Amino acid sequence: MSENVADCGAHSRPQDWYYSAGKPNVASWTTSRFERIRAFGHRSRDARIERVFRRRYRSGATMPVEVPDTERAFHSLVGEWRAETQFASMGIQAFLHPSYQRIIGLGPRVIPMILGELQRQPEHWFWALAALTGENPVAPLEAGNVRAMTTAWLLWGQRRGYL
Amino acid sequence: MPHPWLERSFPGLRGTDYDVTSPATPDYNCIAWAAADSQQWWEPDPFHQYFWPANAPRSQRAESYLAAFATLGYEVCASSEVEAGFEKIALYANRDGIPTHMARQLHDGTWTSKLGPSVDIRHPSLESLEGAQYGRLLTVLRRRRANLRPLPAERTE
Numbered sequence: 001m002s003e004n005v006a007d008c009g010a011h012s013r014p015q016d017w018y019y020s021a022g023k024p025n026v027a028s029w030t031t032s033r034f035e036r037i038r039a040f041g042h043r044s045r046d047a048r049i050e051r052v053f054r055r056r057y058r059s060g061a062t063m064p065v066e067v068p069d070t071e072r073a074f075h076s077l078v079g080e081w082r083a084e085t086q087f088a089s090m091g092i093q094a095f096l097h098p099s100y101q102r103i104i105g106l107g108p109r110v111i112p113m114i115l116g117e118l119q120r121q122p123e124h125w126f127w128a129l130a131a132l133t134g135e136n137p138v139a140p141l142e143a144g145n146v147r148a149m150t151t152a153w154l155l156w157g158q159r160r161g162y163l
Numbered sequence: 164m165p166h167p168w169l170e171r172s173f174p175g176l177r178g179t180d181y182d183v184t185s186p187a188t189p190d191y192n193c194i195a196w197a198a199a200d201s202q203q204w205w206e207p208d209p210f211h212q213y214f215w216p217a218n219a220p221r222s223q224r225a226e227s228y229l230a231a232f233a234t235l236g237y238e239v240c241a242s243s244e245v246e247a248g249f250e251k252i253a254l255y256a257n258r259d260g261i262p263t264h265m266a267r268q269l270h271d272g273t274w275t276s277k278l279g280p281s282v283d284i285r286h287p288s289l290e291s292l293e294g295a296q297y298g299r300l301l302t303v304l305r306r307r308r309a310n311l312r313p314l315p316a317e318r319t320e
Binding site: 085086087088089090091092093094095121122123124126127130136138140143144145146147149 | 189190194195204213214223264265277279280281
């Protein structure tokens with residue numbers, strides 16, 4: 001392997017520096033990359049990135065190379081979820097659907113997106129909102145009343161500055 | 164009139180005399196519709212986010228559904244045929260016995276189902292909804308029409 005790894009002009013994509021064929025494994029590439037930067041003692045842009053990374057992620061973590069487009073991912077998952085649970089009679093089938101779970105997995109940054117969906121139309125986002133916020137603003141007597149539950153969550157969103 | 168988008172998920176409807184009887188709405192589900200309630204979504208969720216009769220356990224087991232409908236006067240019966248003086252509901256389950264759907268019998272012996280957050284349909288038989296989506300018929304419940312009780316006002320909390 002050339003020492004001039006970080007400046008390789010033979011490959012257009014960083015992934016190609018270490019993988020000549022097949023689907024790139026970005027996580028492994030990231031780890032390998034830092035190992036190699038350390039080994040070769042580069043004073044390049046990558047070394048600066050590494051220093052920032054080391055400050056931000058103290059140990060053991062892999063630097064997130066690509067910041068996911070959360071909003072695009074969210075809407076894509078919403079579309080999948082709606083299509084695949086349109087006839088799910090029991091809510092639990094819809095709430096445990098992989099796309100719904102992945103939406104929850106996107107974390108609190110999707111709360112305003114979910115509330116935006118609720119503003120457009122009542123829908124069963126209550127399980128996800130409760131999971132993401134640890135709260136349930138719906139009064140016990142309104143449990144199951146989808147319109148009232150929607151209103152309660154939208155008011156909650158306004159109070160919390162999400163809307 | 165055939166609805167291909169429905170028949171793709173419910174091939175048993177093909178060639179049968181079924182109708183779409185309501186627009187899609189997330190306001191209620193098949194369990195509520197079996198109980199003739201179109202105002203709320205019934206769900207035995209463990210977090211008490213949804214309505215479930217107070218004295219019925221909150222779990223995905225069929226026993227929870229039987230207990231919920233026992234509070235309305237329903238008991239298991241042997242036949243899905245029309246019986247004078249009784250109204251009937253049906254419970255579907257997947258191969259693990261986990262409930263997937265409910266339907267309610269109409270006066271003429273046909274059945275009405277709310278398909279998740281989608282539409283209500285009238286379908287001629289219970290078999291027409293069996294398949295990959297809802298599994299198979301698990302059991303049929305009935306109650307005397309004279310014994311009709313109002314929806315439970317008592318809540319779980």
